[in-house]
Amino acid sequence: MSARRLIVGISGASGAVYGIRMLEALRDAGVETHLILSKAAEMTLAYETDLKPRDLRALAAASYAIGDVGAPCSSGSFPSDGMVIAPCSMKTVAEIATGVTGNLLSRAADVVLKERRRLVLMARETPLTAVHLRNMLTVTEMGGIVAPPVPAFYARPDSLDDMVDHSVGRVLDLFGIDSDLVRRWKTAPDGRAAGDQAAGDQAAG
Template sequence: MTIGRDAQNGTAGQTRRRLIVGLTGASGIVYGLECLRALRAAGVETHLVMSKAAEMTLAYETDLKAKDVRDLADCAYAIGDVGAPCSSGSFPTDGMIVAPCSMKTLAEIATGVTSNLLSRSADVVLKERRRLVLLTRETPLTQVHLQNMLTVTQMGGIVAPPVPAFYAKPESLDDMVAHTVGRALDLFGIDTGGVKRWKADGAAAG
């Protein structure tokens, strides 16, 4: 287990918002990076679980190292550390976001086969009736993918593929990523300030 700068044990008196962030090997590691940065700016305590495949994708898609990602979180845990705080329902959190979420991780969550800390943490979030948001990345989708999405939804999770909102008139890829992450964090009641809201007259608000 790797502990970050503000690590603390969960207590009944804990008031700072706390979110588990999972990063898998699906393409789109930038979503997880933006999520960590946005949560830090919002003052939310983050507990990071990054798979080995995510570290491979990080190397393919960015110039960052795994340590750079871990440094964005308050706490970071090894994928095999099933004894980490977030593996227990007694550890209070506001829930978990997996960004991006691979079809393998989706399948583990849907079936309850929790082979590592990431899927175990998601399973705990569901059993404790907390908010679970999965930014699933794959296309085209097979029947198995769709069935797993339905199963997770029926269990109370939210499947939120990172689909760009063109009504926001993004000027760059960074704009599109920030808007997608902002909308995902909206589901936890966290306003990142990076979302262009839809107005009644059909124009996107700044």
């Protein structure tokens, strides 16, 4: 494998924008992406954005139908740096946790785990039931990383786009992929630590 390659899954959980931005950021970073878009994700995309499934597929190097369990990424012989599911529904988390992989999305994730590659799930749900928590713990114990898209307010986001970018950028960090999407701690505009800046603002107020 000459270039970096990631499998990108998008489930039907709310937050299609995370998958969109992930594909855009990986394209800009020169990472080859292989997209798996669930049927429910296509519905969510229509509810939450003006984009069509073909627009997402155009952002990826390759895309596969959710029912195509014979796709290249369904096999451990398909080389990749891992997989991210953005966003990841609790249904998909449950399939991965139990190993009951009835479609290409959960099958590809199962393959990534068995090959000891990195799997990151941007899990989206609230409140969480005990079943959700147990499934996420199981995935973690299997070697996956559960990374809910939680905003970092120390970055002082000015827009929803800023909040999305920060979450996406932090997931890219987990794969060692550089991006300019994250305002790092201790990188306030005046050079002070973000915490120092907040303390100064409080004192001034």
